[in-house]
Amino acid sequence: MLLRRDLLKWAATGLGAGLAPAAAAESPPAPAGAPVGAPQGSTPPVPAFDLSAVVDKARALAKKGYEAPSASLPGAFSNLTYDQYVSMRPKAGTALWAADNVGFAIEPLHRGFLFSAPMAINVVEGGAVRRLAYAASQFDFGKVQPPADVGDIGFSGFRVLHARGARGLVDSAIFQGASFFRALANGQNFGVTARALMIRTADPKGEEFPAIREVWIEKPALATDALVISALVDSESMTGAFRFTLRPGEITIIDTECTLFSRSPADFYGLGGMTGMFLFGPTSRHSADDVRLGAYDVSGLQVLNGNGEWLWRPVSNPSTLQVSVFVDANPKGFGLLQRQRDFSMLQDDEQHWELRPSLWIEPITDWGEGSVELVEIPTDSENNDNIICFWRPKAVLDPSGEASFSYRQFWCWTPPDRPPLATVTDTRVGRIGTTKRRRFIVEFAGDAFADPVASHDVRPMLTASAGAVGSLKTFVSRERKTFRVLFDMDFGGDALSELRLVLENGGKPVSETWLYRWTA
Numbered sequence: 001m002l003l004r005r006d007l008l009k010w011a012a013t014g015l016g017a018g019l020a021p022a023a024a025a026e027s028p029p030a031p032a033g034a035p036v037g038a039p040q041g042s043t044p045p046v047p048a049f050d051l052s053a054v055v056d057k058a059r060a061l062a063k064k065g066y067e068a069p070s071a072s073l074p075g076a077f078s079n080l081t082y083d084q085y086v087s088m089r090p091k092a093g094t095a096l097w098a099a100d101n102v103g104f105a106i107e108p109l110h111r112g113f114l115f116s117a118p119m120a121i122n123v124v125e126g127g128a129v130r131r132l133a134y135a136a137s138q139f140d141f142g143k144v145q146p147p148a149d150v151g152d153i154g155f156s157g158f159r160v161l162h163a164r165g166a167r168g169l170v171d172s173a174i175f176q177g178a179s180f181f182r183a184l185a186n187g188q189n190f191g192v193t194a195r196a197l198m199i200r201t202a203d204p205k206g207e208e209f210p211a212i213r214e215v216w217i218e219k220p221a222l223a224t225d226a227l228v229i230s231a232l233v234d235s236e237s238m239t240g241a242f243r244f245t246l247r248p249g250e251i252t253i254i255d256t257e258c259t260l261f262s263r264s265p266a267d268f269y270g271l272g273g274m275t276g277m278f279l280f281g282p283t284s285r286h287s288a289d290d291v292r293l294g295a296y297d298v299s300g301l302q303v304l305n306g307n308g309e310w311l312w313r314p315v316s317n318p319s320t321l322q323v324s325v326f327v328d329a330n331p332k333g334f335g336l337l338q339r340q341r342d343f344s345m346l347q348d349d350e351q352h353w354e355l356r357p358s359l360w361i362e363p364i365t366d367w368g369e370g371s372v373e374l375v376e377i378p379t380d381s382e383n384n385d386n387i388i389c390f391w392r393p394k395a396v397l398d399p400s401g402e403a404s405f406s407y408r409q410f411w412c413w414t415p416p417d418r419p420p421l422a423t424v425t426d427t428r429v430g431r432i433g434t435t436k437r438r439r440f441i442v443e444f445a446g447d448a449f450a451d452p453v454a455s456h457d458v459r460p461m462l463t464a465s466a467g468a469v470g471s472l473k474t475f476v477s478r479e480r481k482t483f484r485v486l487f488d489m490d491f492g493g494d495a496l497s498e499l500r501l502v503l504e505n506g507g508k509p510v511s512e513t514w515l516y517r518w519t520a
Contacts, residue, residue, distance in 0.1 A: 048127030048128065048129075049124045049127055049128075049129045049216060049218075051230055051241065051243050051257075054216065054230045054231070054232055054241040054242075054243075055241040055259050057214075057232055057241065058232055058233070058234075058239040058240055058241040058259065058260075058261055059239075059261055059402070061232070061234060061239045061261075062238070062239040062261035062262060062263050062399065063263075063399075065263075066234070066235070066236045066237075066263065069117060069118055069211075069213065070118075071116040071117050071118070072116075073111055073112060073116055073153060074146075074147045074150060074151075074153065075147070076144060076145060076146050076147050077110075077111060077112040077116075077144070077146075077153070078112075078116075080112040080113045080144065081113075082113060083143060084112075084113075084142070084143045084144050085110075085112050085113035085144075087141070087142025087143040087144065088110050088112075088139055088140070088141050088142050088144055089139065089140045089142060090107060090138060090139060090140070091138055091139065091140055094107075094138045095107045095161060095169070096108075096123065096132070097219060098161070098169060100219075101222060102219060102220050102221065102222050103162065103163045103220060103222050103225055104160060104161065104162055104163070104172075104220050104227050105160075105161040105169050106121075106123075106158055106159070106160060106161070106217060107158060107159040107161065108121055108132055108134075108155040108157075108158045108159075109155055109156050109157045109158055109159060109174075109176050110139065110155065110156065111153055111154065111155060111156045112156075114177075115156035115157070115176060115177060116156070117156065117211060118153075118154040118155065118156065119154070119155055119156060119157050119158075119175075119176075119211075119212055119213065119214065119215065120154065120213065120214040120215070121154075121155055121158055121214075121215055121217065122214065122215065122216045122217070123216075123217050123218075123219060124216050124217065124218040124219065125218075125219045126219075129216065132155070133152050134150070134151075134152045134153050134154055134155060136150040156176055156177070157174070157175050157176025157177065157212075158174075158175055158176070158215070158217075159171065159173075159174050159176075160172045160173040160174070160175075160227060160246065162248040164186065164248075171184070171190070172184070172246070172248045172252065173246055173248075173252075173254075174190070175212065175215070175229070175231075178195070178209040178210065178211045178212075179195050179196035179197050179209075179210045179211060179212050179233055180193050180194070180195055181193070181194050181195075181196070181244075182194065183246070183248070183252045183254060183357070183409075183411040184252060184357050184411055185248075185249065185250055185251055185252045185357060185411050185412055185413065186248075186249065186250050187355065188355050188356065188357050188411075188413075189351075189352055189355045189356055190356075190357075191276065191277075191297040191298075191338065191353075191355075191356030191357050192274055192275065192276040192297055192298055192336055192338075192356065192357055192358070192359045193274065193275045193276070193385060194254075194272075194273065194274050194359060194409065195270075195273035195274065195275070195390070196210070196212065196231065196233055196240070196242050196256075196258070196273075197210040197233050197235070197238065197240055197258075197260070197269065197270070197271070197273070198210075198269060198270030198271075198273040198390050199235060199237060199238060199266070199268065199269050199270070200268045200269075201268075201270055201273070201373075201375060201388060201390065202321065202323050202373075202375045202377075202388070203268060208235045208236055208237060208238075209235070210233050210234065210235035210238060210240070211233065211234060211235065212231045212232070212233055212242075213232050213233070213234045214231070214232040215229055215230065215231045215232075216229070216230040216231075217229050218230075225247065225248075225249075226245055226246065226247045227245070227246045228243065228244070228245050228246075229243070229244045229245075229246065230242065230243050230244075231243075231244070236263070237262060237263050237264050237266055238260060238261065238262045238263065238266055238269060238397075239260070239261045239262075239263075240258050240259065240260045240261065241258065241259045242256065242257070242258045243256070243257045243258070244256055251410055251411070251412040251413075251416065252357075252410075252411040252412070253408060253409065253410060253411075254408070254409040254411070255364075255406070255407075255408050255409075256406065256407050256408070256409060257404070257405075257406045258271075258404065258405055258406070259402055259403070259404045260397060260402060260403045260404075260405075261397075261399075261402050262397045262398065262399050262401075263399060264399060265396050265397070265398050265399070266396065266397040266398075267396045267397075268392065269392070269393070269397070270373070270390030270391060270392050271367075271390065271391045271393070271405055271407070272334070272361040272363075272390060272391045272407055272409075273388070273389070273390035274335070274336050274359050274361075274388070274389050274390070275385035275387060275388050275389075276296075276297040276298035276315075276336045276356075276385060276387045277295075277296060277297045277298070277379075277382055277384065277385050277386060277387065278296040278297070278298060278299075278315045278316060278317055278376075278386065278387050279295040279296060279317055279379065279380075279381070279382045279386075280294060280295055280296075280317060281293075281294035281295070281296050281299070281316075281340075282294070282426065282427060282428040282429070283314050283315070283316040283427050283428070283429050283516075284316040284317045284318070284429070285430075291347070292346060292347045292348050293345055293346055293347045294340065294345065294346045294347075294348075294353065295346070295348065295351070295353065295382050296315075296338075296340075296353060297336075297338060297353065297356045297385075297387075298315060298336040298337060298338050298356070298358070298387055299314060299315065299337065299338055299339045299340050300312055300313055300314040300315050300336075300337060300339065300424075300427075301313045301315060301334065301335070301336055301337075301372075301374050301389055302333075302334065302335055302337050302360075302415070302512075303326055303328075303331065303333070303334040303372050304331065304332040304333040304334070304417065304419075305326070305328045305331055305332065305372075306328050306329045306330040306331055306332065308332070309513060310419040310421060310512035310513065311326070311512065311513050311515055312423070312424045312512045312513065312514055312515065313374065313514075313515045313516065313517075314424070314427040314514075314516060315336075315374070315376055315387050316376060316429075317376070317378060317379060317386065318376050318377075318378055318519055319378055319519065319520075320378060320519065321375070321376070321377055321378065322375070322376040322517060322519060323373065323374070323375050323376075324373070324374040324375075324376075324517060325371045325372075325373050325374075326371055326372040326373070326374070327370075327371045328369075328370065328371060328372060329368065329369045329370075330363070330366045330367055330368065331363060331367065331370075331372060331391065332362070332363070332417075333360060333361060333362045333363075333415070333417060334360075334361055334372045334389065334391070335358060335359050335360035335361050335389070335410075335415065336358070336359055336387060336389050337358040337359075337360070337414075337415070338353070338354070338356045338357070338358050339358075339424075339425065340353070340354055341354045341413070342354060351382075357411045357412065357413075358410075358411075358412050358413065358414065358415060359409060359410070359411055359412075360409070360410040360412060360415035360416075360417070361391075361407055361408070361409055361410075362407060362408045362410070362417065363405070363406070363407045364406040364407055364408060365404075365405060365406050365407075367391060367393065367405060368393065368394065368395060369393075369394040369395070370391055370392050370393040370394045370395075371391070371392050371394070372389065372390075372391055372392075373389065373390055373391075373392050374387075374388070374389050375387070375388040375389070419512045421446065421509060421510055421511050421512050422444040422445060422446030422448065422449070422483065422503060422510055422511035422512070423444065423445060423446070423511070423512055424442060424443065424444055424511075424512060424514050425443050425444065425445045425482070426441070426442070426443040427440070427441070427442055427443075427514070427516065428440070428441040428442075429518075432488060436490075436491070437470075437488055437489065437490045437491075438488070438489050438491070438518065439486070439487075439488050439489075440485075440486070440487055440488075440489065440499075440516075441484060441485070441486050442484070442485045442501055442514055443482050443483070443484045443485075444482065444483045444484075444485075444503055444511045445480070445481055445482050445483075446481060446483070446510070446511070447481055448481075448510065449476055449477070449478065449481045449482060449483050450478050450479075450481045452478065454505075455476050455483065457505050457506065458474075458476075458483060458503050458504070458505050458510060459503070459504055459505070460472065460474060460485045460501060460502075460503055460504075461501065461502050461503070461504050462485070462487060462499070462500070462501045463499070463500045463501075464489065464497050464498070464499050464500075465496075465497050465498040465499075466491060466494040466496065466497040466498075467489045467490055467491035467492065467494055467497045467518075468489070468490045468492070469487055469488070469489060470487070470488045470489075470490060471486070471487060471488040472485070472486070472487040473485075473486045473487070474486075483503060483511075485501060485503075489518065491518065491520070494520070495519065495520040496517065496518065496519050496520070497517075497518045498515070498516075498517055499514075499515065499516040499517075499518060500513065500514070500515055501513070501514040501516075502514065
């Protein structure tokens with residue numbers, strides 16, 4: 001079920017996925033060999049669709065000056081309010097392929113409100129390409145009075161529906177707004193958002209928001225249970241050709257391949273980007289006068305770096321913008337995870353934060369040198385995605401070159417590749433009395449803690465870049481299989497401190513490494 005809070009959040013971040021799900025009629029098939037996106041009646045012969053054609057388009061586009069697409073709309077759609085936009089609905093039975101028994105259906109999304117930029121949608125059937133044409137007859141416009149003759153105004157994105165047994169066709173993924181997209185696994189609510197390409201995120205020079213200009217969606221076969229989507233991405237400084245292979249299920253997998261080009265030397269772009277929300281929780285409860293115990297899509301960043309070390313960094317809602325950089329080479333995986341799956345620890349009957357997806361990225365090819373970057377932005381609203389994560393390559397992409405990457409996304413409850421060590425299950429931070437000192441509790445969970453012999457020699461190794469550690473204590477629960485570390489920090493006049501904690505036995509780690517940035 002899509003809730004108002006999610007719709008407002010998507011609007012705030014450029015995503016309108018659930019706002020106005022639209023279904024369009026297919027345009028009549030173009031003549032055999034008609035070019036991709038060609039208007040009806042054109043006949044120049046071209047080869048059947050192939051990803052290389054999208055790569056060639058991106059390469060050619062990068063050699064030209066950037067031209068922003070026209071976002072103009074007929075008057076009735078040009079200044080829609082939120083309520084007007086959400087009132088527009090597709091008529092029943094109009095989703096593409098819904099009656100074809102191929103396991104998937106596509107619902108193009110209407111333009112308007114914050115989503116006026118067009119996305120050209122093409123479908124590929126038997127190698128032949130045709131563009132989806134907008135038809136006003138496919139919509140119930142609700143509170144909007146459409147013009148008498150709308151014409152073909154195109155779409156702002158599309159929704160992917162997937163057949164889930166007796167439930168029929170249900171939400172699986174949404175592509176809309178810049179280069180944003182979302183997916184979920186069985187039983188989940190939409191939460192964390194992915195980005196195909198990020199440019200100068202949190203940079204003082206200002207961020208670019210690349211956009212998906214055109215897509216080619218290949219009609220699937222029921223036996224494959226996979227949907228292939230190719231996309232052309234464009235921005236002021238970069239272009240890219242992407243191929244997404246979507247496989248929904250208990251874990252929804254999206255294999256991503258991309259080839260990137262630049263119009264000018266690109267030294268700050270991001271791959272595997274994702275955003276989530278953290279308003280308040282056990283790590284930061286300032287100004288949280290709320291009946292709920294927490295409000296967050298994601299609880300932390302996990303990284304499996306190139307050296308094989310598992311890192312866990314809880315996220316928070318800071319008082320000032322924070323950017324954390326984890327320098328690495330050929331990372332093995334990273335992602336924003338929701339580790340809190342207990343409703344009683346959140347107490348939100350509407351949002352059900354415990355049902356939000358975790359998103360884990362595993363590179364398929366070597367990514368070379370670079371860094372995983374985490375951005376935490378202050379927010380006073382749960383409608384804002386204030387937690388951002390991405391991989392930033394170190395190498396500069398020059399206009400004369402190109403760069404190719406591939407990786408696998410896991411939209412899941414728990415990533416399939418998990419630490420063979422104790423993991424952090426809770427991080428709590430609070431003030432001690434009326435002083436400026438802070439108390440921390442970090443809880444690790446692992447089967448070894450049920451064994452009194454195995455856990456006897458476990459020692460917490462804690463360091464801080466600033467401040468003095470005091471009152472360090474440990475508490476082991478055989479029943480819960482947990483090892484809790486309590487410690488106090490006196491930061492004095494320091495404004496920032498990087499904390500690091502790992503459990504060791506005989507000088508070897510028995511837990512993932514807990515990292516935390518404290519700021520005044």
